[in-house]
Amino acid sequence: MWFEIMKFEFRYRKKRPAVYLYFLTAVLVGFTLVTTDAIKYFGTGGQIKENASLVIFKLEAILSYILGIFITSAIMGVAVIRDFEHRTEAIFFTTPISKFDYLFGRFAGSFIILILILTGIPLGLMIGEFMPWRESDRLQAFSIFRYWSPYFKIVIPNGFILASVFFASGALSRKMLVIFVQGIAFFLLYQISNTLFGQLDNKELAALLDPLGIKAMSYETRYWSIVQQNTGNVTYSGYFLKNRLLWTAVSVGILILTYYTFKLSQVLNPIVKKKTGTAGKHKEYADNGIPEVHPVFNRISGLRSLQTMTFFYFRIIIKDLPFRALCICGLAWFVYSATSVKGWYGTSIIPGTSVMINASAILTGFFSYIIMVIYCGDLIWKERDVRINLIKDATPSSSGISLLGKYFALVLAFCSLYVSVIFTGVFLQAVQGNYQFEWILYIKSLGFGLLSLMLWMLLGFFVHTIVNNKFAGHGIMIAFFIILTLFELIGIHHKLLTFDSASLTEYSEMNGFGHSVISFSWLNLYWLSFALILFGLAALLAVRGSEELLSRRIKVGNDQLSRPFIVFFLAALILFVSSGFYIYYNTNVLNKYESGEQQNETQANFEKKLKGFEKLNQPKITNVKLNVELYPKSRQFSAEGFFILRNKSKKPIDQIHIQCFPSDDMTPEYMKLSQASKLDSRFVKDFHYYIYHLARPLLPDDSLKFSFSLKYDTKGFRNDKGDMRVVYNGTFLDQNYLPTLGYNEEYELSTDDDRKKYGLKPKERMMVRENPIGKSRSYTTDDADLINFEMTIGTEADQTALAPGYLQKTREKDGRKYFTYKMDTPIKYFYSIVSGKYEVKKEVYKGISLEIYHHPDHTYNIERMMNAMKDALDYYQQAFGPYQHRQLRIMEFPRYLGFAQSFANTIPFGENMGFVMKIDDQKDIDMPYFVTAHEIAHQWWGHQVTGADVRGAAMLSESLAEYSALMLMGKHYPKEKMQEFLKYELDDYLSGRANEHKKEMPLDLVEGQSYIHYNKGSHVLYALQDYIGEKKLNSALMNFLQKWNNLKVDKSGIYPTTADLTRELRAVTPDTLQYLITDFIENITLYENKVDEANVIQRKGGFEVDLKATFSKIRADSVGNEKPLKASEWVWVGLYGKPAKDGKDQLIYYRRHRVNTGSNSLKIFVKEEPLKAGIDPLNILIDRHTIDNLKLTEKMQ
Incomplete structure (x- = not known):
């Protein structure tokens, strides 16, 4: 019988137009993603082809999630509900069919249709490959396997998992609303797995928790090289296999539970028993006659009706089980997010109000949007769902008041939810020990979020009124939201064209929301007036009585036009048009608006027209003297001063080329040379590029003076967030x-992809290391070598301005403060200007003035940073040579930029880079300490020695600074704690090389690839000192610095390269370990170490460990082709005993052993019983699978 039911279900579905619509949607979505620029968002570009195997797998996995939820709910969720909606359940439940036949038949028939619909995903992707506009060099040879393997490996399994859940919820609840709500569970699990995946120690758990396997697949492929991503095959192995087995079993369990729970009855057993009354006990009322009624229809009665309806519908919403369930799920997610939020390298964050607000983003965003979509439709259809609409419509109540009451009721419901968010956030802050509750910030932030939601509610009421179909209305709202997210992909960027486009910058405790509040307010006014127009139309065209056709409602609405409505409509229209004109005036008239494509075109034209000047000989800046006036309140500044330009070349110079900052906000008031010249202004308008032809050439060693005055004036507001460096507090x-x-x-x-569009050749990221032009200039700038520097800064009276150098004097004039700074020795042409409302922590340490300028409330980590300054000065001076200045300053700036940067004796520091971290010394890596140590290290690596502008330059600054900070951390942490940091560095490097789109370079030829010069650089240099010794490595670095310090380079004109550094490293490395420099620095070398067995036998006086381990060494090229190497090397072997009191593993044995490629057998004797054994247990080597480096020991008899 089940087979007959399955055939019936299949035939029924086959005849439904919606099935073909779903299939066509899947085809079109897949087709669109691979034939437009949207494909870039899935990891393509450079060497990663657009039809790479991993790209196609990711696309199908993600589409099986996004499309799968909507399509599966429509197909599987209603398989049983449909019988109740069509009133046919009695026929089925009174015929002699078994429960298994009924359920399995319904499920199987619908599931077959579902998997046929989902074939549209690979089909659309596959068709897209053959479109004539696809660029052949962005594709590899066609393979049908590449498209259909993911379909069978992840699309069908995900379809089954989703099908089981939706089918179960529909069969057991028999309510469509439950079908909508239960999709939240998948989203919750997916978000939890996302959060866990970002935490190094939880990646395996996250891979298992993701019900759709996307994180498991990402985990198994996270370190794939370019070649693997293009041609590799995702197989059922590792955590991907475990995930599929787990969730398939869960799905089968859900279906079994559904079978045993489902009842073949027409009604469900009530959850709460109804109260039974006593028959015949009725009060008798005297017939006092019919009371006389005097209806009153005026503004007062209208307001009373509105109030009554608002609270009536409000009570309905908050008592509704799905609403409560969604709110509880959202609040649970908020609590989880707020208590598990982590910063850089897993460090904790001070639980401030802004952290709570950020943690509530999913609740106030996704959950609120789902609630809004559901209840906009539910409220519009409330009377019709319970079949009292005709009775209500027969009363003399206003459709507008009814609609407005429902709207206000939903607003009140969200207000109650957001109030609970505020008090939950305050509670979580208090529990975590932070009592600085910013109530105004809570109200503002959540109020802004509520305002956005109110716009969507107005739109929702309009859509549901016009469409007059609840589920079609839901679908249109969801589709509209998805389409809005795709606007960026199809080139629609202007906020006047994007609904609810108002946005604020990330909140900074220093600068608040900054200047973004102005554009935010105007855009909200613009879209609110638009939404009010739609709401007015909804009230006019609301369904009333039996008139449901839109054409009839338009006619009735036209007859009911009233003067108040016309006034309201015209007022909203005038507000909409006028605010739109004002926004356009700001974004397109006061400021220059360019789309992404227009910006790319400008850059392409810049290169086409000016590239010929690239090798033109230019003088060098030797002296800088500036007067800068900052106006933070108006976000303006002016700069006046001069540069001394000297011809350091051996040839005369007859042209001086000046590039001004390429922004229309920047206006040069004058620019002039001390020598007669003629201005060529051909490129000024388009590129801010000035050419001065000298009347008399500037001869070698001659100098001239370049004077200028500039004004930077921000006008109105831009379409984007604008310049985030010129701010109210913390410029x-x-x-x-x-x-x-x-x-x-x-x-x-x-x-290279963008360049090709505009007819430009692929661009090398840096010059080859031997290039003489590159070796003659600093990699940070070609404008200067060393300069003499002096600057005076004027700012507002309540702010402190800082620049490199020593404070010469301060003064006040016209309500402004002025600070003059001057360096006593030449510095790099690299300087900063900072101004903010600061408190200062000052100490003098061994003759050096240490100062930290910070936001008054950010005192949490000041002592840590001060200690780092002292420790860094001690260690670096002892290891590398003396510090070159008499002061060292740190100053905080807002979190918008998110970095720290080291200038001469001056280090601007983003507030989120250490000032607001909450460090648990037992659990966390001390990131404020480490970042401080890293930036101070740049006073040596970058400011005392600077690399040439060739490949490998970043190793001489960033890698050495990372190494220096890591060694300083090692003075305060045991080896086991350092392993945590090394694992983060290792993971970031391996993940970075997997995201490389051009070519991976060895460390000594790095081309500005941060995953190499930061993560790999620190890791391999730490490993090198582990092998050859810290003192030897530091002596090599000291020798390198002494030979190539900037004072010598300024005279010679030749900058060092990594070849000069490796020469020093090889000089201190024993012959037997020279291979380490070859492997670690000059090549891309990977390891695969694994413990196969770890057997322990108790002997007299201790324990003998029989350790069997596999050692593999691999050499990779720039795109990831690998070949195994034969080797015999010294590798650390470790044994762990009982954990310490804090639960951390403790090493009881840690020594090097010589191992060969392949299997190795080692015997080790220790006094304490080992519980774990490992090869390279502290991750000194670059091993892609560190999880198998350790193994629990097995005790043998």
């Missing part, structure tokens, strides 16, 4: 805002 500028010399390649298009 942070650098030398890039001032004129530069010659052609600047940083303004070129960088990605």
